[in-house]
Amino acid sequence: MRCPNIIPYPMNNIINVIKGDITKIEVDAIVNAANSSLLGGGGVDGAIHRAGGPAILEECRMIVARQGGCKTGEAVITTAGNLPAKYVIHTVGPVWNGGQKNEEKLLANCYFNSLRLAVDNSCTTIAFPNISTGIYRFPKKLAAQISINAINQFLESNTTIKLITIVCFDDENFQLFKRLPGR
Ligand code: ADP
Numbered sequence: 001m002r003c004p005n006i007i008p009y010p011m012n013n014i015i016n017v018i019k020g021d022i023t024k025i026e027v028d029a030i031v032n033a034a035n036s037s038l039l040g041g042g043g044v045d046g047a048i049h050r051a052g053g054p055a056i057l058e059e060c061r062m063i064v065a066r067q068g069g070c071k072t073g074e075a076v077i078t079t080a081g082n083l084p085a086k087y088v089i090h091t092v093g094p095v096w097n098g099g100q101k102n103e104e105k106l107l108a109n110c111y112f113n114s115l116r117l118a119v120d121n122s123c124t125t126i127a128f129p130n131i132s133t134g135i136y137r138f139p140k141k142l143a144a145q146i147s148i149n150a151i152n153q154f155l156e157s158n159t160t161i162k163l164i165t166i167v168c169f170d171d172e173n174f175q176l177f178k179r180l181p182g183r
Contacts, residue, residue, distance in 0.1 A: 007178055015151060015164045019174040022167040023051035026084040028123035029077070031114045033131045034090035036069045038076065043134040044169070048088060052081035056088055073109030075117050087121060089114045093132030096139065104146055107132055111150035119160045127165040130173045144176045 009015035022030050022044060032048045035041045038060040040049045049056055059078035063070070070076050075091040091114045094106040110131050118126045128147065132138035151164055168174035 005174075009148070009166075012152070012155065014155060014162065015148070015166065017166045017168065017174070017177040019168050019171070021047070021169065022127055022129050023047050023083055025127045025165060025167060027125040027127045027163070027165060028085065029087040029089050029114075029118045029121070029126045030080065030083065030085040031075075031110075031126065031128045031131070032088050032090045033093050033129050033134070033136075034070065036071060036092045038064050038069050038090055041135070044129045048083070052083045052088065055079050055081035060090065073106040073113065075110065075113040077117050077121055085127070087118075087123065089117050089126070091131065093136050093138065096132065096137040103132075103138065104142070107138060107143060107146050108150040111147055112154055115151070115154045115158070115161060115164075119158060124161060125163040125165075126161060127167050129167055129169065133173060140173055141176050144173065144180060148177075148180060 005019045007017040009017060033044050040057060056078050063076050070092050072092045072094050075089050077087050077089050080086055080088045091110040093110050094103040096103055130143060133140045133143045168177060
């Protein structure tokens, strides 16, 4: 039976797209669309800190003390506190500024660097939200294409990751993924 809230991505059997709440997903690492302060914010960031409890923020503070936050396109890893995941990978998506500020490359870097950090921490399963498509206003269709391209590019040279779940929270993103080229 086909479940309308889960789409196996046809290009390979590693990527799945689902509609849901990333704080509920039981995988090795969930990715947070954080901001460069790493000290919490709205959207998925707020949801992850609320559901995960204070341990995540505590570790973020230690990272800030050590390296002064996280640059756009880069990623850091912490415990997942009370969440069912083992780790939270915090990556900072680009704010959309019309597309002339390297936004596309920076968004792809979020996916590459998060996947690299997951592999470095022996994770084989990872879940992503639709980075930058909320408060940071990245056009959703373009962001969906960039995310799938970046993930597939990473998978070409890496066999550690066994399952990548893209978690769409809003229906617009979910519908866009259903209509991506190749579907
Ligand atoms: P950004 O600042 O990178 O745009 P947001 O958190 O505002 O980050 O939005 C990124 C995406 O996360 C949006 O598509 C939003 O719908 C989605 N989102 C918000 N809450 C959740 C959640 N609990 N699980 C998964 N995705 C979420």
